[in-house]
Amino acid sequence: MSDELRRAWAYLSRVAEPPCPQLRVLVDQVGPIEAADRVKAGNVDSTLMERIDARRELDCAVKDLEILDRMDGRLITPLDDEWPLLQLQSFRGDVTKRPNGHPPLVLWASGPVRLDEAAGRAAAIVGTRAATVYGEHVAAELAAGLTERDVAVVSGGAYGIDGAAHRAALACEGTTVAIVAGGIDNPYPAGHSALFHRIRQDCLLVSEYPPGEPPGRLRFLTRNRLVAALSGVTVVVEAGLRSGAANTAGWARELGRPLCAVPGPVTSAASAGCHVLLRDRETHLVGRAEEVVELVGRIGELATDEPHPATPLDGLEPVEKQVYDALPARGGHTVDEIAVLAALPPHQVLGPLTMLELNGLVENADGGWRIVRRRRSRAPG
Amino acid sequence: MSDELRRAWAYLSRVAEPPCPQLRVLVDQVGPIEAADRVKAGNVDSTLMERIDARRELDCAVKDLEILDRMDGRLITPLDDEWPLLQLQSFRGDVTKRPNGHPPLVLWASGPVRLDEAAGRAAAIVGTRAATVYGEHVAAELAAGLTERDVAVVSGGAYGIDGAAHRAALACEGTTVAIVAGGIDNPYPAGHSALFHRIRQDCLLVSEYPPGEPPGRLRFLTRNRLVAALSGVTVVVEAGLRSGAANTAGWARELGRPLCAVPGPVTSAASAGCHVLLRDRETHLVGRAEEVVELVGRIGELATDEPHPATPLDGLEPVEKQVYDALPARGGHTVDEIAVLAALPPHQVLGPLTMLELNGLVENADGGWRIVRRRRSRAPG
Incomplete structure (x- = not known):
């Protein structure tokens, strides 16, 4: 440039x-x-x-760019490949009727991670600054789990939930993006300056405000739209009834992104906002990273059910199960024998047997069909 | 009789x-x-x-009735006024296709409370025996709150959530009904015999099994249908993934009764069953008795909103907020200065400043506008 x-x-x-x-x-x-x-x-x-x-x-401009250069930072403009075009295109239609429902003009950034690549597979983890030990624990677990699954963790760099999410992603050597509401040269809060330093060093710090700009109440709310827009899904971990996280949640909905909330004790004010969100039928109740990835996510990547043993028999059609169940534990058997055992007409047995053979569950040897015995395979992933 | x-x-x-x-x-x-x-x-x-x-x-029969008489008990039959006819009429249609989806023949009861009256305005509070301190606390709070609102608390007399609910209702001098899965002369678990004694003395103990009958796994499941049927709403406070409470929840749904679940920490196995229930859009997320009463309940009895803090900034227009946010924390400033800070033309600044002054948020002194500092007011109520 x-x-x-x-x-x-x-x-x-x-x-x-x-x-x-x-x-x-x-x-x-x-x-x-x-x-x-x-x-x-x-x-x-x-x-x-x-x-x-x-x-x-x-x-x-000259002074701002000098500061940016000293930070090894860069401008990300709509003319750059790094501009997250697809994500920001969500600011159209009814969204633009909302105050601030528009894409940014340009972004100020610092860090080795490319914004377009991070945003291509990212989840926002947001929540109250007044987080509980529980909330920070869950935020960290989610961020670690997302990192393991190659999902970037986007958040706002605040105390509480945001910080716990960034920290866990960094600790797992994952990708995390902090989007702040003031200049990236002096990001808010100052108490997180060491955290911001690590984010800039290993990941990415972004703002739409030029260097030196202080954050402000409205800027936090304006920033929140970018947190939601640059993430495939937004997860609210803990939020009071008036938490800014509810605002980010609103943007996620507005932008057509799936919204998740983590439940917590009903006795905890820090979860009250999450419970309000969860009363909305559109909000997904989540507690584990797999459940979030499912929503981020590459198609076909579905959460497994709560951990329970899986067997190769799970995917069978009813008639295939019926045939499989009918096969004696030992020895080979003819189609006619199996038909009698399965209480099916012989012509309905061969198809299922062939499918079972393809699945490696039965084999045809010496003119007879028999069950293939083997160790239970480990669950994938 | x-x-x-x-x-x-x-x-x-x-x-x-x-x-x-x-x-x-x-x-x-x-x-x-x-x-x-x-x-x-x-x-x-x-x-x-x-x-x-x-x-x-x-x-x-003679011996069973002698035992019943010694307990000051009674049979409640479909011929009695006390028979909860309306509630038990829900066992019809598709429900009868479920194993055990039928009303009882006759009930064995002991206690001063009339079953029909209790069931006329009742909520079931159920949950795991392996309850946490949190779960027992919420069960007790809900039961106390329901009692205050003249709702009878129905449960199964088990350890954990059930016991906490019964105890709280008794402590508040409310109505509680224990429906047990064996004879009422020796209700299970024996460790709750003092609790059952108090329930019989002040409220109502009920079973469809004659004296001396032991409970059993199937009888617990069969009993659960009565807990659901005799309650206008069922609340699951804590339930593991395989808790019997999930079975009671199933009966509530089957019988067309509203089903509620209390969320808890996603890190708590005792809440995992509740979270599964809450993923069903039909399940109501509740944490306070008012929210349950609304579903029991006399029409027009709606829960008030959660109490939440209000600030004087809440009612401001966006442009007023923009001006307010732009005002530096200290000192007085001219309209032109504020215009630059707020990125607004000067003629658009004076109106918002005037509104802010009317709201007591800013003041004009010595030719400059400044923020009015004051203690945050306490949340109402």
Whole structure:
């Protein structure tokens, strides 16, 4: 990216409080350099003017980019391969009628992980800052389980659930993405600076706000839409009745992403928000990473039922089971004999026997069908 | 009731393993005395014969009634006003296709509470014997809350959740009904004999099995249908994946009664069965007695919302929030300064500032606008 182009993006990133759909339209129409020139000159329509007028003479682009460079950071723009296009395309239709229901203009990022790759298979783990030991434990278990299954853990870097999720993903050498509500040079909360440092070093720290910008109540809510959008599924682990996590949950729904909540003791205020979410029939009750992966997830990747022994017989059709069950434990038997034992007409026995043979459950040897004995196979995965 | 009639009921109660729909049909047709005579003589059709042949010569009626009298007990028969006719009429249609999906023939009872009155406004609280401290606490809280709202607490008298529910109802001087799976003279488990004594003294102990009968696995399952049938709603507080409470839950559904489950930690095996139930969209997630009463319950009796804290910022418009968030924590600021901070044109800042001032959130002093600091008000209620 040319310096001029970078400066244009950096300038535009700060000139309007994100997200600013009018600015985005202008950039789409004339490109970022021309858009920046027009904005600086005040040569824009009145709707956009209202959004940019207060800051248009404030150009911190050079300084912002210096800070970014010192952090080994980068701008991720819609022109980059790294831009998570598919995920951000969910901001359309009714979503755009919600305040802030728009994609970001540009993202400030630092860390070795590519955002598009992480977002391609990611789950958000979010929850209250006032987490309990239980909540942090479950958040960590989920994050570790997702990591084992190659799912990136997205969260907001806050105290409590967010922090537990990031930490567990890092500890398992997985991928985690922290999306913060202020500049990535000084992410909030300061008490997590060591955590943010590790995230930047090993994974990815992202913001739509330029360096130095402080977070604020509205910015947290605005940020939450990105947490939901950049994740295939959102899991609320613990949330009070007024937790910001409920807001992220709302974005997940709005964006058409599956929403999960973890139940907890009804005596725990930290789970009250989860229970409200779970009363909605659309919310999935989850407690294990497998159940989340199922929703992230590559098609065909379904959670196993709660652990119970599986046998090769589980997938059989009823008539195949009937034939299999009828086969004596020892010795070979003719189709006619098996028909009598299974109480089926002989012509209905050969088909099932062939399927059982394909499944390695029976074999045909010396003119007779017999059960194949073997050790029980281990459950896959 | 004449002695002859009582002896007939007592004899019939023991002669076939309950429930025996064929015996019930015979009693409906010819009355209990004639039915007892025919059964004793073996003068019944072959289907019924199969059910009664083993025991028809065993007449313990006199002894059973002596035991009942010594307990100050009574038989409750379909001819009595106390028979919970409406509740037991749910055993019809598809329910009767389930094994044991039939009403009882007669009930053995002891205690000052009338069964029909208790069942008229009752909730079942059931759960695992292997309850946790959490589960017993919630069971007790629910039972106490139901008692306060004049709802009888029905359960099975078992260790764990059942016992906690009965005890709390007794402690609150409420109504509780224990339905046991063996004779009421020696109810199971023996470790609850003091509890059963109090239930008989103050409330009601019920069984469809004659005195002296031991419980058994199948009888527990058979008993569960009565727990569900005699309650307007069933609440599963804690249940393992293979808990008998899941069986009671199944009966509640089958009988068209609302089913509730209490969530718990996903790390607790004692809540795993509840979470399975809660994945069914028909199951209500509950944690407070009000939410259960709503389902029992007299129409119009709706749970109030969960109490939750309100802040003065809740009612603000987005632009007002934007301005409020932009105001630095300290010092007074001009409209123009605030406009830059909020990224709004100056003429859009004054209106929101005025609204914020009216709400007591900001003040204008010495020519500058500043945030009004004050203690957070306490949550109402």
